Each structure stands twice: as C-alpha cells, then as structure tokens.
Amino acid sequence: MSRNPRAPTSRGVNHDIFDRTARRHRRDRAVPGYRAHDFLRAAMLDGIADRLAIVTRGFDAILDLGCFDSGFAAPPDARVVRCDAGLGFARAAGGVQADEDRLPFADGAFDLVVSAGVLDQVNDLPGALALARRALKPDGLFLAAFVGAGSLPRLRAALREAEPEPPTARIHPQIDVRSAGDLLVRAGFALPVADVETLDVGYSDLGRLLGDLRGMAATNLLRNRAPLSATTLAAAAAAFAAQADRDGRIRERFDIVFLTGWAPDPSQPKPAKRGSAGASLAAALGKRE
Known part of the structure; x- marks a missing residue:
C-alpha cells in the first residue's frame, strides 16, 4: 500500500494519521x-554510512533526527x-525531544541531517x-532511511486471513520509493535520490515478530x-505459522527506503527533470567536494 502525502490541514481540525501521545509512550516503553x-x-545506519562514505567533504554540524538511545x-x-x-x-542520547514535523531548530543550523527509522511514523x-x-545550510546533505511499502507481507497476509470482515487497519500505511522521491522534490531538495534495499528476517512464530516490533x-x-x-490474535498466529518454509521459519520482509538530497546552492549541477529521483546515487553524492 502506498501512503499519499497528507492533505493540507484546516484550522481546528486534527488530520493526524498517527497518535502523537501514543507514539511518545511507545518509544519510552521501548527504551x-x-x-x-x-x-x-542498524541496517539503516549501515546504509546511511555507506552513502556518506562516497562524499569527500566533511561535516561540522549534524542533526540526528530520531536518535533512539545512541544515534548516528x-x-x-x-x-x-x-x-x-x-x-x-x-534523554538517553543526551538530546532534545521534538516531533520531526515540529522541529525547534533555526534555518541553516546544520550541514548534515541524518534520520534512521522514524519518518514512516510522522504525521x-x-x-x-x-x-x-x-x-x-546551502549545499547541506540530507540522508534518511525508513520502512517502506512492500514490508511485512507475511504479517499482512496473516491478519487479513484472521480478520477478513470488517477490514481493520492494523499496519501503518507505507510509502513506496517513487512517492518518497517525489516528496524530496516537493520539499525543495536538489539532486534527490530514493532507492530501496530489502532485508529478510526469519521468525519461528508470530510472537517473535510482534516482540521485535514492540521492542x-x-x-x-x-x-x-x-x-x-x-x-x-490466535487465528493470526496460526495463519502466520502456515507460511513457514521447510525449515520451520517464516521469512518476513522489510523494504528499507533510503533518501538522499541536498539543500539547494548555486554551485550545484542543474537539477534533473521531475520524476527522476531514482537517478544514480553516485552521481548525486560522489561529486560533492
């Protein structure tokens, strides 16, 4: 399922998709x-580090957006x-508390912003x-990663089988890579790139997967x-177990969407045509001196 950009809000009307209070409580519970x-x-941070390694310049002021307990x-x-x-x-990371769509930072405060594992939960x-x-700052770099569309197909199938009528939303709407690239363009980033890496994880039962998601x-x-x-829940557990391989493991899939973009600056190459956000990552990163 693809998640469409949120419609503009009207004054006095709450258009939030996610429960902000519940999100804070769930994060505190997970600490x-x-x-x-x-x-x-960890896989997202490794991918971000790989992309950053292509860049030959240094960064002095960095924002770690969605730091969890240790961060980038x-x-x-x-x-x-x-x-x-x-x-x-x-607190665990010695940072500040703020929602990603309500940041308290001044314009041009950083030359690198990284974000791993949170943008799929932002209203x-x-x-x-x-x-x-x-x-x-002008010519500053943005690198992000989050769980995207195509993730958790085994869990989705199990929940559909366990609860066919009436349909109930149990898993977050997810953003596909093309929409993610379009969002970079819409936000004003230059040289935007969106790409996907897939991580397969084996589970013995539904409880283990739900434990990871909760954790x-x-x-x-x-x-x-x-x-x-x-x-x-019992029906979903049975439907999930029925998808096991010969070795008794259920292979669940996580599609990680990576985003790369630069704050506009006159020194940069001319931007690509709209809709080409899936262009070469090396072209976007490698020539930034």
Whole structure:
C-alpha cells in the first residue's frame, strides 16, 4: 500500500494519521530493551554510512533526527544535536525531544541531517522533510532511511486471513520509493535520490515478530486503532505459522527506503527533470567536494 502525502490541514481540525501521545509512550516503553531489537535500524545506519562514505567533504554540524538511545556515529570532531520524539530516547542520547514535523531548530543550523527509522511514523511527512531542508545550510546533505511499502507481507497476509470482515487497519500505511522521491522534490531538495534495499528476517512464530516490533517502537500508532482480540490474535498466529518454509521459519520482509538530497546552492549541477529521483546515487553524492 502506498501512503499519499497528507492533505493540507484546516484550522481546528486534527488530520493526524498517527497518535502523537501514543507514539511518545511507545518509544519510552521501548527504551530499556531497545538494544535487543535494533537490527532494523542498524541496517539503516549501515546504509546511511555507506552513502556518506562516497562524499569527500566533511561535516561540522549534524542533526540526528530520531536518535533512539545512541544515534548516528558522527565524526569525533563534529557538533551533533540528537533529537527524538520520545523523551526517554532523547534523554538517553543526551538530546532534545521534538516531533520531526515540529522541529525547534533555526534555518541553516546544520550541514548534515541524518534520520534512521522514524519518518514512516510522522504525521506531516512533507512538512518534516521541508523542515529538515530548511535546517540545512546551502549545499547541506540530507540522508534518511525508513520502512517502506512492500514490508511485512507475511504479517499482512496473516491478519487479513484472521480478520477478513470488517477490514481493520492494523499496519501503518507505507510509502513506496517513487512517492518518497517525489516528496524530496516537493520539499525543495536538489539532486534527490530514493532507492530501496530489502532485508529478510526469519521468525519461528508470530510472537517473535510482534516482540521485535514492540521492542523497536513500531507497533500500531494509528489514531483510530482497535485492539486485537485474543481470538483474532490466535487465528493470526496460526495463519502466520502456515507460511513457514521447510525449515520451520517464516521469512518476513522489510523494504528499507533510503533518501538522499541536498539543500539547494548555486554551485550545484542543474537539477534533473521531475520524476527522476531514482537517478544514480553516485552521481548525486560522489561529486560533492
């Protein structure tokens, strides 16, 4: 399922997709045991580090947007500001608490913004990307990663089988790579690139998967969510187990969308035509001196 950019809000009307209060509480709940469930974000940080390694210039002022309990491994001489929507993670990382679409930072405060594992839970994603771009100095770099469309197909199938009527939203709407690239353009980034990497993880049962999602603060945050009944949960567990391979493992899939963009600057090459956000990553990163 693709998630469309949020429509403009009307004064006095709450158009939030996600429950902001629940999100903060879920993140605080995840703090003590997060390190046992951080494999997905670790893969995102590795991908961000690979992309950053192509860039030959240094960065002195860095914003780590969605830092969890430790955050992006910045160069030792860089000034790093950590930011997280959860107070517990913000405190653990020595950072500040703020939602990604309500940032408190001044325009042009950073020359690098990184974000791993949070943008798929932001109510106003176009606004969050625009704020990240505004927080960058001219020719500053934005690198992000989040769970995108195509993820969790086994869980989706199990929930559909366990609860066919009436349909209930149990998993967040997800953004496909093409829409993600368009959002970079809409936010005003130059040289935008959006690409996908897939991570397959084996599970013995549904409980293990749900435990990981809970441990990484990635359970259902929709404002209109409804609890799973014991009967539905048992049926979903059986449907999930029925998808096991010969070795008894259920291979669940996570599609990680990576975003790369630059704050506009006159020194940059002319931007590509609209709709070409999937252009060469090396072309976008490698020539930035």
